[in-house]
Amino acid sequence: MDFARFRLRRCCSCSLFVAFTITGLVFAEMVGSIGINYGQIANNLPSPENVVPLLKSIGATKVKLYDADPRVLRAFANTGVEFMVGLGNEYLSKMQDPNKAQAWIKSNIQPYLPATNITCIFVGNEVLTFNDSSLTDNLLPAMQCVHTALVNLGLDKQVAVTTTHSLAVLETSYPPSAGAFRPDLAPCLKPILNFHSKTGSPFLINAYPYFAYKANPKQVSLDFVLFQPNQGLLDPSTNLHYDNMLFAQIDAVYSALASLGYNKLPVHISETGWPSKGDQDEAGATPDYAKKYNGNLIKLISQNRGTPMRPTSDLNIYVFALFNENMKPGPTSERNYGLFKPDRSPAYPLPVIATVTTTNTTVAGSTPISGVPPYPPTSSTGYLSISSANGKRNYRLLGSSSFLLPLLMELVFSKF
Numbered sequence: 001m002d003f004a005r006f007r008l009r010r011c012c013s014c015s016l017f018v019a020f021t022i023t024g025l026v027f028a029e030m031v032g033s034i035g036i037n038y039g040q041i042a043n044n045l046p047s048p049e050n051v052v053p054l055l056k057s058i059g060a061t062k063v064k065l066y067d068a069d070p071r072v073l074r075a076f077a078n079t080g081v082e083f084m085v086g087l088g089n090e091y092l093s094k095m096q097d098p099n100k101a102q103a104w105i106k107s108n109i110q111p112y113l114p115a116t117n118i119t120c121i122f123v124g125n126e127v128l129t130f131n132d133s134s135l136t137d138n139l140l141p142a143m144q145c146v147h148t149a150l151v152n153l154g155l156d157k158q159v160a161v162t163t164t165h166s167l168a169v170l171e172t173s174y175p176p177s178a179g180a181f182r183p184d185l186a187p188c189l190k191p192i193l194n195f196h197s198k199t200g201s202p203f204l205i206n207a208y209p210y211f212a213y214k215a216n217p218k219q220v221s222l223d224f225v226l227f228q229p230n231q232g233l234l235d236p237s238t239n240l241h242y243d244n245m246l247f248a249q250i251d252a253v254y255s256a257l258a259s260l261g262y263n264k265l266p267v268h269i270s271e272t273g274w275p276s277k278g279d280q281d282e283a284g285a286t287p288d289y290a291k292k293y294n295g296n297l298i299k300l301i302s303q304n305r306g307t308p309m310r311p312t313s314d315l316n317i318y319v320f321a322l323f324n325e326n327m328k329p330g331p332t333s334e335r336n337y338g339l340f341k342p343d344r345s346p347a348y349p350l351p352v353i354a355t356v357t358t359t360n361t362t363v364a365g366s367t368p369i370s371g372v373p374p375y376p377p378t379s380s381t382g383y384l385s386i387s388s389a390n391g392k393r394n395y396r397l398l399g400s401s402s403f404l405l406p407l408l409m410e411l412v413f414s415k416f
Contacts, residue, residue: 034301035062035082035318036339037271040069042325044342048075051322054344055081064270064318066125068108077115084120084270084318085109087146089135092124095142102149110153120160121146122204122270128185129166139163140191147199160201163192164270167207167249170256175235176242176309179252180259193262202316203262205253206271209245210284210293217283226289227296240308246272246297251309266316272297273320275333276347285333287348294319294339295350 036055046054048071055063056079065072066086076083087095087104095101109118123143127135143161150156167173169189171182181189196203209225223230225245232243242248246269253267274293278285297319306313324338324347338347 033061034059034298035064035316036060036322037064037066037273037318037320038072038322039066039320039325039328041328042323042342043327045323045325046342046344048072050344052076052079054340055322058339062318064122070108070112073112073116073118076117077112080117082120083116083118084122085118086125087121087123087142089124089127089130092127092135092138092142095123095145096138098145098148101142101145102152105146105149105153105155109159110155113155113158118159120162120201121150122162122164124163126164126166126206128188129168136188140188140195143192143195147195156199161199162196162201162204164204164206167205167253169205170252172256173249173252175233175237176240176248176251177235177237177255179255181256186260190260193257193260193265196265197262202266202268203253203257204268204270205250206320207246207249207269208272209249210274212245213284214282222284222289226292227300228292235308238309242308247307251307254307254309266313268316268318270318271320272317273337275336276324276338277336278333279331282331282333285336291348291350298350 036058038051048069051072052075060081062082062084063076064084064086067088068085073083073085085108091104095104109121112118123146124135124139127139130136143163147156147161150159150161169181169185170179172178172180193203195201213220213222213225221230222228224232224243227244227246230243232241233248234241240251242251250267250269254263257263257265257267274290275282275285276287276290297317301315301317304314305311306315319339321337321339323340323342324336326335326342328334336347339350341347
């Protein structure tokens with residue numbers, strides 16, 4: 001089974017003690033950490049000021065923001081919440097200019113530090129699997145210029161620079177120990193990996209076991225993708241046992257990195273989630289399955305449990321997404337990945353960590369610098385679609401069903 005063909009900072013130790021209820025959600029009082037993707041492709045979302053207590057209520061300590069929205073960055077000042085800020089694909093060519101990169105940092109990042117805890121900038125979103133040579137050629141130079149700007153401003157020790165990848169950068173993902181990158185991407189991947197190694201920034205992957213199930217619900221074990229009890233699978237090369245698909249995907253990435261000599265690079269899951277509603281042909285997009293996937297995932301995050309290949313490594317996972325977003329294109333599922341509805345009510349009951357302490361102090365806004373590309377009012381175009389045909393999950397547009405053969409041969413999970 002090739003997990004890559006499907007769509008696909010720290011964690012404290014956890015002790016589960018007291019359960020309580022807030023806004024219809026079932027909470028567990030525990031020590032832990034959870035990351036959330038905060039997308040804003042909608043016209044009915046609450047103000048960032050009202051999002052602060054919502055994130056506090058679910059114990060989220062990390063946020064991935066798809067742009068540098070000043071309203072959000074101001075609202076989260078002095079909350080302690082870690083922010084990963086996005087610089088969209090549409091700006092990669094401009095960011096190759098060191099002066100524009102530094103101007104962008106001065107305008108969009110520096111004014112909010114240190115009050116807002118910005119720890120990372122991801123430059124571009126799933127660029128290598130967009131099949132756009134100009135974007136690919138611009139990616140590393142843009143990352144380098146943004147990093148150099150941070151160095152020049154004395155911010156590089158606080159803010160790392162990285163980029164996100166689709167799991168489709170893998171040629172092989174089963175068994176996990178045989179994980180390997182696509183050979184055609186090696187020439188551009190290796191310099192990027194070298195950049196990560198030199199700067200200490202993480203390798204980010206977006207991984208969605210949901211799409212494995214959606215592609216073949218009769219063959220893929222629902223329990224295996226939902227972190228439910230199941231027989232799992234055994235990697236024949238390592239004898240490591242996997243009881244869920246996400247961990248197998250993560251370890252396949254670790255193996256791919258090791259095969260190129262980068263076995264010490266940290267891997268973070270920058271997106272993963274499950275839709276609570278979908279079209280008739282979107283198998284599994286239900287509130288119950290979304291509740292099980294995200295609820296069980298959050299429990300795993302809180303348990304400080306690593307993957308079979310990296311049992312002592314922290315799970316750094318960002319759940320997609322905070323809200324349902326009514327203006328996203330594509331199938332119905334695209335608009336229904338949120339843990340919450342726009343009115344801040346839960347999309348479904350969910351056990352969540354609650355440990356964050358926040359205040360409401362804000363910092364002053366910034367004035368755009370001449371020559372710097374203005375940020376759009378909504379998130380980067382690289383984020384617009386998870387599953388639409390013209391979206392970012394290119395590996396589901398291979399034009400052939402031959403990639404399902406390994407699944408049919410290896411996945412007998414429905415028999416578990």
